[in-house]
Amino acid sequence: MAITINGTEVPLPEDPRMSLAEFLRDGLHLTGTKIGCNQGGCGACTVLIDGQRVLSCLTLAVQAEGREVTTIEGLSSGDDLHPLQEAFIAHDGFQCGYCTPGQICAATAMLRELAEGMPSSVTGDLSRPAPLTAEEIRERMSGNLCRCGAHNGIIAAILQVAQEGAA
Amino acid sequence: MNPFTYRRATTAPEAAAAAALPGHRLLGGGTNLVDLMRKGVEHPETLIDVTGFSQQIELTPGGGLLIGGAVRNSALAAHPQVRRDYPLLSRAVLTGASAQIRNMATVAGNVMQRTRCTYFADPAASRCNKRVPGSGCDAQGGFTRYHAILGGSSACIATHPSDMCVALAALDATLHLLGPDGPRALPLSEFHRLPGDTPHLETELRPGEIITGVELPPPLPAMRSAYRKVRDRASYAFALVSVGACITVENGHFAEIRLAFGGIAHRPWRATRAEAALRSGPATPEAVEAALKLEFAEARPLDGNAFKLPLARRSAAALLAQLIGETA
Ligand SMILES: Cc1cc2nc3c(=O)[nH]c(=O)nc-3n(C[C@H](O)[C@H](O)[C@H](O)COP(=O)(O)OP(=O)(O)OC[C@H]3O[C@@H](n4cnc5c(N)ncnc54)[C@H](O)[C@@H]3O)c2cc1C
């Protein structure tokens, strides 16, 4: 009865009502993960489960039993930033920063999906791997809203990391 | 949220047996059910997690495809066979929700998802016959941009919000169900009900039945298909109107045509009248125009969604013109 969070096994919360987002923030004090809408509409709560991006506000913590959760805290090590974090700073990919952990977790998984050839709704030819374009990245990141409107910087940051193949 | 217990089923028969028990509900990805529990619309006492089985996509002996109920929406859209033989399905799924939600959402959960009517989702302040039978419908005379223009009733004008189901309807998909009397199969187009006087009864699923999978018939040779979704923003929004179509054309005539709409009715709307009018007839804009007029003859648009009638007709006409062009 445990979840692995950023490489460490932790016991499940007793109350199955607790969402993964609440468990991370209130139970484990991993407050990098943010809760915006709490209803699936904004992406601020995005984390990775077994490498896949999901919304922690609509995931019950018990659903993640036996699985590996990675949060924004698990992407960097100490002061060594993840390449996406560096790029977000370089491209002004945020203002208030509230959406940023969700954006970066989503982008991490998105780059892997793109590398694996997963299509998106703007992919012209479904029989081939999608091209690496701003349009593709914009569509694939549309599940993460930014109230500050930093989307152009966000797309530029992700595109740069994708082109460098550094993520 | 009311207190509940959570457990995982490991087989379909185990889940079906549990589904028959009072207060028990199946949990797929939770993207709809968890949200509705938090909003106080759903109050299960026990959640049975059904994501641990029915996870495969397999070829059927007849050359079709059997998609397990627990296959995630993202895996379905990305599956090589689906992309090659049923691109309409990939396209429709990819226009739905966000990548995160598609990673969580299951095929069965998508079929069973409930309406996005805001009055349904608001137990504190709104009346809804779907939530509390007989209580009234605050959508009538309210904000109806996302509501039905076809098949509604005075009791309910909610729409079924799924994109995936529109593609499944146009692809002639069949649902595989398992219940106390064993397995049975039902065409997807006959699974969702119109509201009538009983809008709380949304599907033909019987007590103790679960969806184990969706079967697609073999793809037709030379079939062209496409999906078009019109929404309030370019991505991450529900359909105002969507349309999916599959056609084959021989000598300028429709040899086969299957057409379905989303966002306009209580169920994914299979346009059987338009199909019947067009099948074997000339594949021309005039014939399409006449058939669509027939399909929508009984449409009852409201003040807030009257735009959907011309929008649905124009979207379907444009989509079919595009597909006819591809077959030329
Ligand atoms: C912000 C947001 C935006 C969205 N946008 C779109 C969109 O644009 N287009 C679209 O199509 N959808 C959209 N969706 C809806 C989404 O597609 C559904 O929530 C999802 O498909 C439901 O699947 P699930 O596995 O999470 O279901 P759950 O929430 O787990 O369950 C939904 C229902 O299915 C029942 N159920 C689950 N499994 C079975 C089974 N095997 N047999 C019988 N019953 C079962 C459950 O008991 C429950 O009643 C959106 C959702 C959100 C939150």
Ligand code: FES
């Ligand atoms: S907080 Fe989870 S999507 Fe907004």
Ligand code: FES
């Ligand atoms: S930086 Fe403020 S919400 Fe995105």
